[in-house]
Amino acid sequence: MKKSVTIKDVAAYTGLSVGTVSMALNGSERIAQKTKKYVAMAADELGFRKNPFARSLSTKKSRIIGCIVPDITNQFYGEMVGHLQKELVERDYGLIVGFANEDRNQEARLISQFIDRGVDGIISVPVTDTKHDISQIRTLYEDSFPIVFISAYYKDIPYYTVMADLEDGMYQITASFLKKGYKNMAFVFGDLNLIPSSERLNGVKRAYAAAGIEFDPSNIFQASGVTYLAGYSTVVNYTGHNKPDVIFAINDIMAMGIISALRAKGMRIPEDIKVAGFDDISNAAFLETPLTTVSQSIELMCRETVTLLLNRLEGKNTFSGIKKIQTTVIIRESAY
Amino acid sequence: MKKSVTIKDVAAYTGLSVGTVSMALNGSERIAQKTKKYVAMAADELGFRKNPFARSLSTKKSRIIGCIVPDITNQFYGEMVGHLQKELVERDYGLIVGFANEDRNQEARLISQFIDRGVDGIISVPVTDTKHDISQIRTLYEDSFPIVFISAYYKDIPYYTVMADLEDGMYQITASFLKKGYKNMAFVFGDLNLIPSSERLNGVKRAYAAAGIEFDPSNIFQASGVTYLAGYSTVVNYTGHNKPDVIFAINDIMAMGIISALRAKGMRIPEDIKVAGFDDISNAAFLETPLTTVSQSIELMCRETVTLLLNRLEGKNTFSGIKKIQTTVIIRESAY
DNA sequence: TTGTATGCGTTATCAG
DNA sequence: CTGATAACGCATACAA
Numbered sequence: 001m002k003k004s005v006t007i008k009d010v011a012a013y014t015g016l017s018v019g020t021v022s023m024a025l026n027g028s029e030r031i032a033q034k035t036k037k038y039v040a041m042a043a044d045e046l047g048f049r050k051n052p053f054a055r056s057l058s059t060k061k062s063r064i065i066g067c068i069v070p071d072i073t074n075q076f077y078g079e080m081v082g083h084l085q086k087e088l089v090e091r092d093y094g095l096i097v098g099f100a101n102e103d104r105n106q107e108a109r110l111i112s113q114f115i116d117r118g119v120d121g122i123i124s125v126p127v128t129d130t131k132h133d134i135s136q137i138r139t140l141y142e143d144s145f146p147i148v149f150i151s152a153y154y155k156d157i158p159y160y161t162v163m164a165d166l167e168d169g170m171y172q173i174t175a176s177f178l179k180k181g182y183k184n185m186a187f188v189f190g191d192l193n194l195i196p197s198s199e200r201l202n203g204v205k206r207a208y209a210a211a212g213i214e215f216d217p218s219n220i221f222q223a224s225g226v227t228y229l230a231g232y233s234t235v236v237n238y239t240g241h242n243k244p245d246v247i248f249a250i251n252d253i254m255a256m257g258i259i260s261a262l263r264a265k266g267m268r269i270p271e272d273i274k275v276a277g278f279d280d281i282s283n284a285a286f287l288e289t290p291l292t293t294v295s296q297s298i299e300l301m302c303r304e305t306v307t308l309l310l311n312r313l314e315g316k317n318t319f320s321g322i323k324k325i326q327t328t329v330i331i332r333e334s335a336y
Numbered sequence: 337m338k339k340s341v342t343i344k345d346v347a348a349y350t351g352l353s354v355g356t357v358s359m360a361l362n363g364s365e366r367i368a369q370k371t372k373k374y375v376a377m378a379a380d381e382l383g384f385r386k387n388p389f390a391r392s393l394s395t396k397k398s399r400i401i402g403c404i405v406p407d408i409t410n411q412f413y414g415e416m417v418g419h420l421q422k423e424l425v426e427r428d429y430g431l432i433v434g435f436a437n438e439d440r441n442q443e444a445r446l447i448s449q450f451i452d453r454g455v456d457g458i459i460s461v462p463v464t465d466t467k468h469d470i471s472q473i474r475t476l477y478e479d480s481f482p483i484v485f486i487s488a489y490y491k492d493i494p495y496y497t498v499m500a501d502l503e504d505g506m507y508q509i510t511a512s513f514l515k516k517g518y519k520n521m522a523f524v525f526g527d528l529n530l531i532p533s534s535e536r537l538n539g540v541k542r543a544y545a546a547a548g549i550e551f552d553p554s555n556i557f558q559a560s561g562v563t564y565l566a567g568y569s570t571v572v573n574y575t576g577h578n579k580p581d582v583i584f585a586i587n588d589i590m591a592m593g594i595i596s597a598l599r600a601k602g603m604r605i606p607e608d609i610k611v612a613g614f615d616d617i618s619n620a621a622f623l624e625t626p627l628t629t630v631s632q633s634i635e636l637m638c639r640e641t642v643t644l645l646l647n648r649l650e651g652k653n654t655f656s657g658i659k660k661i662q663t664t665v666i667i668r669e670s671a672y
Numbered sequence: 673t674t675g676t677a678t679g680c681g682t683t684a685t686c687a688g
Numbered sequence: 689c690t691g692a693t694a695a696c697g698c699a700t701a702c703a704a
Contacts, residue, residue, distance in 0.1 A: 006681055017691045022683060030689060052454040053398070054681030056389035057696050064400075064432065064453070072421075073618055078414040082435055085408075089434065089446075094453050096400065096432045098425065099418055110425075117400070117430050118388040228619045260624045282409055283564045288596045288624050342697055353675045358699055368673060390697030393680050 005046045014042045025050070056118065064094040065309065066114030068124045070102050074227065074253055075281045076298070077125070080150070083302035084123060091310060093120075100125075102225065104132035111136065111147075121146035121309045126154050128194045146312045150305045152195045153322060160312070162305040162323045166196060166278075169294040169327030170203030170248075171210075173276060176329060177246055178211045182274075186219050186244040188234055188258065190226040197222075197250060200278075204248075219244070226250050231257030235265070245274060246335060252277035252284055252293055259289055259334065274335035285332060292335035295328040341382045350378045361386070392454065400430040401645065402450030402458045406438050410563065410589055411617045412634070413461070416486070419638035420459060427646060429456075436461075438561070440468035447472065447483075457482035457645045462490050464530045482648045486641045488531045489658060496648070498641040498659045502532060502614075505630040505663030506539030506584075509612060512665060513582055514547045518610075522555050522580040524570055524594065526562040533558075533586060536614075540584075555580070562586050567593030571601070581610060582671060588613035588620055588629055595625055595670065610671035621668060628671035631664040 007025070011018045016039065024031045024039035042048075056062050067084055069077040085095045096119065098110035104127045114122055126137075126149050134154055140147050141157055149161035177185060187204060189197040201220065208215035221238075223230040231254035247262075249255035255277030259269055267273050269289050277284065280295035304323060311318045343361070347354045352375065360367045360375035378384075392398050403420055405413040421431045432455065434446035440463045450458055462473075462485050470490055476483050477493055485497035513521060523540060525533040537556065544551035557574075559566040567590035583598075585591035591613030595605055603609050605625050613620065616631035640659060647654045 004681095007683095008681075018682085019684080019692075020690050022681095023690090026683085032689065035689080049452055051393070051681050052452060053389055053392035053396070054696090055683080057387070057393050057681080057698090058683040060389075060696080062389070072414045072418040073411065075409065075411060075414070078408045078411070081417075081433070082408040085433060085435060089449070094432045094449070096430045097417070097421060099421055113425070113428075113430070116385055116388060229622060232622050257619070257622065260622055263624050283593070286565060286568050286593065286596055288599050340697095343699095344697075354698080355676070355700075356674050358697095359674090362699080366673060371673080387697050390680090391699080393682090393697080394699045396680080 004051070005048045006051065007048070009046055010039065010043050010048050013046060014039055061120055062118045063092060064096055064117070064119050066096050066098065066110075066117070066119040066122045068098045068100050068107055068110050068114075068122070070100050070125055070127060071227070072097075072099050074251070076251060076253070076279045076296075079282060079298055080125075080302060083299050084306060087303055087306040091306075093310075100127050102127055104134075108133075108136050111140075115145070121148070121313055123147075123305055123309060124149055126152045126195075128152055128154055128196075146309060148305055148309045148312070150301060155195065158322055159320050160308065160318075161321075162301055162308060162325065164296040164301065164327050165324040166199040166327075167203040167206070168324075169278065169296075169329070170200040171207045172203075172327070173248070173292075173294050173329045174204050174207035175210060176331075177274075177276075177335075178207060178213065182245040183213060184219075184242070184244045185246045185248065186221060186242075187248045188221045188223050188231065188254065189250045190223060190230075192220070192222055196226075200250065223250075223254070226254055228253045228257040230254060232261045234258065235261035243273065246276060247273065248276050248278075250278060252279040252281045252291060255291060255293070255334070256287065259291075269334055270336050276335045280328075280330055284330075287334075289334045290332035292332045293330055295330055297325055297327070301325050340387070341384045342387065343384070345382055346375065346379050346384050349382060350375055397456055398454045399428060400432055400453070400455050402432050402434065402446075402453070402455040404434045404436050404443055404446050404450075404458070404460045406436050406461055406463060407563070408433075408435050410587070412587060412589070412615045412632075415618060415634055416461075416638060419635050420642060423639055423642040427642070429646075436463050438463055440470075444469075444472050447476075451481070456649055457484070459483075459641055459645060460485055462488045462531075464488055464490055464532075482645060484641055484645045484648070486637060491531065494658055495656050496644065496654075497657075498637055498644060498661065500632040500637065500663050501660040502535040502663075503539040503542070504660075505614065505632075505665070506536040507543045508539075508663070509584070509628075509630050509665045510540050510543035511546065512667075513610075513612075513671075514543060514549065518581040519549060520555075520578070520580045521582045521584065522557060522578075523584045524557045524559050524567065524590065525586045526559060526566075528556070528558055532562075536586065559586075559590070562590055564589045564593040566590060568597045570594065571597035579609065583609065583611050585611065585613050588615040588617045588627060591627060591629070591670070592623065595627075605670055606672050612671045616664075616666055620666075623670075625670045626668035628668045629666050631666055633661055633663070637661050 011021045024036045088095050100107035107127045151163050153161040223234045277291050277293040280293045284291040347357045360372045424431050436443040443463045487499050489497040559570045595611050613627050613629040616629045620627040
């Protein structure tokens with residue numbers, strides 16, 4: 001690590017003052033074109049790199065965004081982080097990550113840490129467990145700290161969020177199967193108090209109502225989580241005798257777990273039983289059993305989220321409610 | 337964003353000097369216990385939070401580590417990032433991420449960006465494409481910038497890396513199948529010039545040699561990448577007539593793609609053809625076809641990597657070569 | 673054990 | 689258009 005060259009060195013080298021060099025480097029309007037070029041060359045020649053710490057100390061900005069997702073093992077969140085990073089890096093922001101493992105306490109700790117690290121803003125997939133204390137989030141909101149939510153929101157703080165229209169997506173897919181004549185359908189969701197489940201459930205109910213069919217709540221299954229394994233276990237541990245025509249999972253990887261367990265029980269898919277997921281993760285079309293699902297356009301979601309956050313950072317007037325992104329039903333072999 | 341309280345405020349509040357407060361907060365030995373407690377209380381009361389930028393400017397440390405992986409869509413790398421983050425957060429480091437998409441240029445850009453952001457060190461899964469320029473890495477090495485490699489290394493710069501013993505893992509699994517009498521085995525790898533492929537290939541050859549069987553190089557297939565889709569396509573596009581007893585993929589998700597494509601062609605697994613992967617990703621045991629694979633103990637790998645990097649940061653004497661982590665063959669249904 | 677003073681590298685303000 | 693200088697908030701070497 002050789003001693004780094006500072007703006008002062010560039011000043012000395014060019015015979016200009018520190019201030020001028022700084023402005024020149026930042027492309028200020030009030031510096032002559034000629035000077036700017038001269039400074040740029042000199043800086044280049046000396047191998048000058050801005051010291052980010054000094055810069056941040058002065059500007060109070062780090063150009064780093066913190067991002068918290070529940071569980072990186074879920075490919076959906078992997079893709080999410082990937083897209084967020086891509087969007088951010090293009091705008092010269094860095095992305096620092098944390099994983100909450102569906103635990104509000106971990107999430108809270110991560111948020112504090114991020115803020116203590118001086119991130120300019122936070123993107124969070126809320127852990128919307130109603131049992132837990134949410135005052136931290138409320139405080140952030142009231143202090144108008146730049147935090148935006150993606151893919152879910154806190155029930156009591158439904159602001160600055162970008163998410164798929166889960167209710168409509170679920171409505172569409174449920175309705176389409178009702179129309180085909182299937183009535184005995186099971187829904188494997190996570191905790192029903194959570195937004196991602198409850199919104200979907202609303203869609204389901206709406207579809208039944210629209211079809212004039214009564215919805216039997218016993219067809220809802222609350223799994224122990226929303227992971228591959230949770231889906232797998234739900235099927236393995238099911239002791240009832242009802243064999244639904246279609247099983248809807250809350251997301252794709254859970255659907256994969258469900259399919260796997262069904263196969264282990266000797267069921268054929270889609271002949272004996274149909275399965276549908278939600279998300280349309282990148283290889284959903286190429287699974288052993290290509291997966292029927294509802295596409296979330298995750299890339300679009302991420303782009304909107306980043307835009308929303310950066311607009312907030314730049315003090316622009318932004319939409320502050322819940323922006324819902326349209327979904328698309330995709331029928332594949334798992335539920336032909 | 338209310339005006340933040342600084343160390344100066346705490347000093348004023350306690351009647352102590354700025355220097356004393358700083359030391360007290362940092363737990364310096366030469367400050368009285370009593371004073372430390374007093375300062376801590378006062379700081380707490382005032383809601384004081386250290387300004388990370390000032391701190392960094394002074395210490396020249398950010399407590400942020402940059403991490404570059406090829407492709408977050410691959411669950412294996414997802415798990416890797418997860419473990420790295422966990423290890424780092426426990427030691428009060430932040431993890432900033434970048435995705436290189438197997439592209440050396442992107443990787444180089446990310447590394448520069450990270451350094452310009454003032455990361456204390458970098459963890460990288462090398463994009464070991466020999467076609468590309470690697471001088472940046474060499475320079476970093478020569479300047480002894482704290483960069484460590486995980487899961488692969490640059491052929492010409494085989495230092496500070498932690499990876500699974502790919503050669504031995506491949507040797508073990510190949511040998512075990514040779515022992516069972518299978519001889520017609522196909523190996524679907526990525527670019528053979530790359531470490532991850534070439535090391536595995538050495539293991540294969542060694543196993544054949546040990547068994548006294550001649551190895552036919554035409555059984556090696558270079559896929560277009562190492563993704564699910566690459567595996568899938570390799571099978572779909574295969575026009576040859578040779579039907580191997582066993583197909584070995586370079587990693588689990590590729591094996592999954594291969595299985596999927598084989599199934600689409602009407603093959604039964606493992607009856608008609610066996611498939612093995614590499615990595616043992618977290619749900620490999622619960623796939624529709626539970627996957628035979630070689631476990632990489634990714635958690636251990638990540639822990640070792642973080643330890644190695646942090647030791648370097650603390651100036652401790654560290655092992656500087658290639659640390660190989662032992663692998664374990666796991667036989668499951670896909671290759672019974 | 674505590675206080676003082678200086679430096680860290682930029683940005684920004686205010687003169688010139 | 690450019691120069692000088694004061695922040696920014698903390699750590700640390702040196703005094704006391």
